[in-house]
Structure formats: structure tokens, C-alpha cells
Amino acid sequence: MLLLARRAVHLEAVAERVRASAKVEVRAEVCDMARTDLPSALQAMTADLDVGVAVYNAAHAPVGDLVNRPIDDLLRVVDVNVRGPLVFARTLAPKMVARGRGGIVLMSSLAGYQGAPRIATYAASKAFNIVLGEGLWHELRTHGVDVVVSSAGAIRTPGYAKAATKDAPGTLDADVVAETTLDALGSGPVVVPGSVNRLARFVLGRILPRRTAIDIFARSTKDLS
Numbered sequence: 001m002l003l004l005a006r007r008a009v010h011l012e013a014v015a016e017r018v019r020a021s022a023k024v025e026v027r028a029e030v031c032d033m034a035r036t037d038l039p040s041a042l043q044a045m046t047a048d049l050d051v052g053v054a055v056y057n058a059a060h061a062p063v064g065d066l067v068n069r070p071i072d073d074l075l076r077v078v079d080v081n082v083r084g085p086l087v088f089a090r091t092l093a094p095k096m097v098a099r100g101r102g103g104i105v106l107m108s109s110l111a112g113y114q115g116a117p118r119i120a121t122y123a124a125s126k127a128f129n130i131v132l133g134e135g136l137w138h139e140l141r142t143h144g145v146d147v148v149v150s151s152a153g154a155i156r157t158p159g160y161a162k163a164a165t166k167d168a169p170g171t172l173d174a175d176v177v178a179e180t181t182l183d184a185l186g187s188g189p190v191v192v193p194g195s196v197n198r199l200a201r202f203v204l205g206r207i208l209p210r211r212t213a214i215d216i217f218a219r220s221t222k223d224l225s
């Protein structure tokens, strides 16, 4: 298993946990997904591996009105949440195609289905992941490679705990989202973990006019900090 993240301390701790519980070989590499040389760096880090399942989870999610956010912070959203998964899929898919099997998971969000005030750039980046993943699901399935996009609602993670004062309806633990998402590999293109979130997706996406869906989403993001 290859683990990539920015912070060596956490990376090594997770690697140790996986080694102890799964008895698999784990390699941990420090990698900032926003690095400009990501295509060649990722190629080098995975050159000797036959990656079976690849999960792109990293995200940058600044909160606040666009006019109040520094441009570099907004461009970082594009680097980590758009350029990152694109490079990731483009780097890892060819070997999976050659082998005739594999799986790719892209993390998205219910925020990616309509405009989401105060996290507008983040939401737009998650829309990119939904559409990219859907296209790749169709392109790669004939080569035996499964693609699934996880359009999660709120998840109890360090980032969510920092941004939200209380759990939104339908908030799930990260392990539930991970398990549901991996179970959905093979029945993509998209999975929405949690019944409350599936209902929200149906009502916001299929029943309500888009403007109303944006208004409702604005209510759920107005208290984020």
C-alpha cells in the first residue's frame, strides 16, 4: 500500500496502524498534491507499483465569500481539488487499463451539485470531480477498471469539526463513508453515502428548482467558519 500525505508524523502513524492490522507492506511518502511537478513526482513514486485501488481524498476547503479570500487560497483549491485528482487518475489509470483491472475513487460532495455560497470555489471543484469521475467510469469500464465518485454529505473529520459548530443532518463517521464508498466500486459512477444524504440529493437535485436548492444550501453553509 502506498500512502501519500503532507504531514510525515500523521502519515507514519497511519502506516503503522495499517501494517499492524492488515499485515501488508506499506510505503508512506510525503507529498503535497499542490506541488507543481505532481505529474512527474507521482509517476516516480508509483513506477514500481501495480496500484489496484487508488483513492484521491485530499481537499482544500476554505470558507468565506469569494471577495474576502486571497486569490492564492482560491487557486490552491483548483490545484488540490481539480488538478490533483486529474493528474492522479491520468497517472494511475494507464497501468490499470494495461492489466485489465483496477479501481479509482474520487471524493466529491453534495456541495458539488449546485452553487454553494461561502464555499463556492470548493463546491465548483467538487462538481469537477463528479463530472470527471462519471466520464472516466464510462471510459474505463470497458477496460475492467471501476471508477466511483463519493458524493458525501457532512463527515465527522478534523476539517468538518473545525468549520462547523454542530453536526448537520445526516452527518456520518469517516469510516462509514469509506466503507460505503469502497463497497460501491463496481456499481458507479456515483455513490451518496447515507440515506438522509440520498434523500437530500434527490430533493435538491430532482424536485426543487435550482435557485431554491442554492438558497437551501446557503442556509447550511452560513454558519461555517
Ligand SMILES: NC(=O)c1ccc[n+]([C@@H]2O[C@H](COP(=O)([O-])OP(=O)(O)OC[C@H]3O[C@@H](n4cnc5c(N)ncnc54)[C@H](OP(=O)(O)O)[C@@H]3O)[C@@H](O)[C@H]2O)c1
Residues within 6 Å of the ligand: 005, 006, 007, 031, 032, 033, 034, 035, 056, 057, 058, 059, 060, 061, 080, 107, 108, 109, 110, 151, 152, 153, 154, 155, 156, 157, 158, 159, 160
Ligand atoms: N468532512 C466533510 O463534511 C466532507 C463532506 C463532503 C466531502 N468531503 C470530502 O472528503 C474528503 C476528506 O475531507 P475531510 O473532511 O477529511 O477534510 P479535512 O479534514 O479538511 O482534511 C483534508 C485532508 O486533505 C489534506 N490536504 C489538504 N491539502 C493538501 C495538499 N496540498 N496535499 C496533500 N494533502 C492535502 C489534508 O492534509 P493536512 O492534514 O496536511 O492538512 C487533510 O488530510 C475531501 O475530499 C472532502 O472534499 C468531506
